[in-house]
Amino acid sequence: MVTNITSLGRNGVHDWLVQRISAVVLLAYFVFLVVYVATNTDLSFSQWQNLFSHTWMRVFSLTALLSLCAHAWIGMWTISTDYFTSAMLGSAATVIRLGFQLVCLLILISYFVWCVQILWSI
Amino acid sequence: MLVSIYRYNPETDSQPRMQDYQVELPQGKDIMVLDVLQLVKEQDSSVTYRRSCREGVCGSDGLNMSGKNGLACITPVSHVIKNNKLVIRPLPGLPVIRDLVVDMAAFYKQYERIKPYLQNDTSPPAIERLQSPEDRAKLDGLYECILCACCSTSCPSFWWNPDKFVGPAGLLQAYRFLIDSRDTHTQERLAELEDPFSVFRCRGIMNCVSVCPKGLNPTQAIGHIRNMLLERGI
Numbered sequence: 001m002v003t004n005i006t007s008l009g010r011n012g013v014h015d016w017l018v019q020r021i022s023a024v025v026l027l028a029y030f031v032f033l034v035v036y037v038a039t040n041t042d043l044s045f046s047q048w049q050n051l052f053s054h055t056w057m058r059v060f061s062l063t064a065l066l067s068l069c070a071h072a073w074i075g076m077w078t079i080s081t082d083y084f085t086s087a088m089l090g091s092a093a094t095v096i097r098l099g100f101q102l103v104c105l106l107i108l109i110s111y112f113v114w115c116v117q118i119l120w121s122i
Numbered sequence: 123m124l125v126s127i128y129r130y131n132p133e134t135d136s137q138p139r140m141q142d143y144q145v146e147l148p149q150g151k152d153i154m155v156l157d158v159l160q161l162v163k164e165q166d167s168s169v170t171y172r173r174s175c176r177e178g179v180c181g182s183d184g185l186n187m188s189g190k191n192g193l194a195c196i197t198p199v200s201h202v203i204k205n206n207k208l209v210i211r212p213l214p215g216l217p218v219i220r221d222l223v224v225d226m227a228a229f230y231k232q233y234e235r236i237k238p239y240l241q242n243d244t245s246p247p248a249i250e251r252l253q254s255p256e257d258r259a260k261l262d263g264l265y266e267c268i269l270c271a272c273c274s275t276s277c278p279s280f281w282w283n284p285d286k287f288v289g290p291a292g293l294l295q296a297y298r299f300l301i302d303s304r305d306t307h308t309q310e311r312l313a314e315l316e317d318p319f320s321v322f323r324c325r326g327i328m329n330c331v332s333v334c335p336k337g338l339n340p341t342q343a344i345g346h347i348r349n350m351l352l353e354r355g356i
Binding site for chain 2: 011012014015087
């Protein structure tokens with residue numbers, strides 16, 4: 001079993017499952033939004049605001065947001081461990097990879113906090 | 123026909139180069155790429171490649187021919203020739219020892235990792251461990267692998283992480299022992315594969331299936347391993 005600590009790897013089955021479940025949640029969320037917009041051709045701002053003021057919509061949006069963050073993190077982590085390897089970049093690979101992952105993490109946390117603020121300010 | 127061959131001798135060359143040879147093909151006969159290499163070697167004895175059985179059994183002459191991996195001995199020239207030119211390179215992703223000969227240590231290390239032998243904790247029977255015809259049939263499409271490395275060296279995940287991702291050849295063999303009714307170490311074998319690299323680096327692009335000279339399906343075997351890991355984890 002691969003156990004490198006700096007790879008930040010957890011469990012492959014766990015990641016695989018999270019990636020698929022989060023994809024289904026995101027699909028459901030965006031299909032819902034597209035259908036909502038398509039079936040309300042004369043959509044007004046107040047109607048749109050009203051939609052997001054319901055608790056169920058906030059929970060749905062928050063679930064989609066969490067799914068997006070989890071999906072993006074696993075995806076970016078995978079990309080970084082594919083391309084920023086010692087074979088490609090030599091001894092600097094670990095520092096570059098961890099730096100890249102840290103930037104991704106900070107961006108995701110920032111977007112998450114920002115989106116939660118928006119959702120709960122409606 | 124023009125044959126362009128990857129040349130590299132680490133003792134004399136600072137970097138690899140492509141060298142062209144003109145080869146006359148026999149009329150009315152579709153010879154194999156290995157035969158072409160033999161004709162080239164008659165012109166230039168320094169061209170180096172591996173070969174042995176010349177009938178697709180030993181797996182020695184895995185090469186990249188006009189961009190696709192395969193066994194030179196069972197690949198007809200007509201299948202890989204483009205614009206009357208044949209480009210022959212070593213298997214990609216592995217260190218080149220010389221010309222078309224690659225160092226397969228990383229490939230064999232991953233094969234060794236999956237413990238490619240039967241493990242059974244029960245006391246051995248007097249004669250042999252019996253297996254039903256149905257259980258034996260499950261090994262078809264798995265045991266035939268000749269470890270030529272055409273599949274693993276066509277896999278980008280193996281190029282990026284040859285030290286962590288087992289690769290299609292190793293995983294095909296891993297499943298061969300996971301599914302064998304005579305093996306009692308299924309759980310231990312699965313525990314060795316559950317990290318995010320060993321199996322889950324497979325993105326299912328099926329390059330391995332496309333190039334396997336024996337017509338095997340490593341992607342399907344990897345899918346079965348993934349299902350076994352999921353069932354074990356749930």
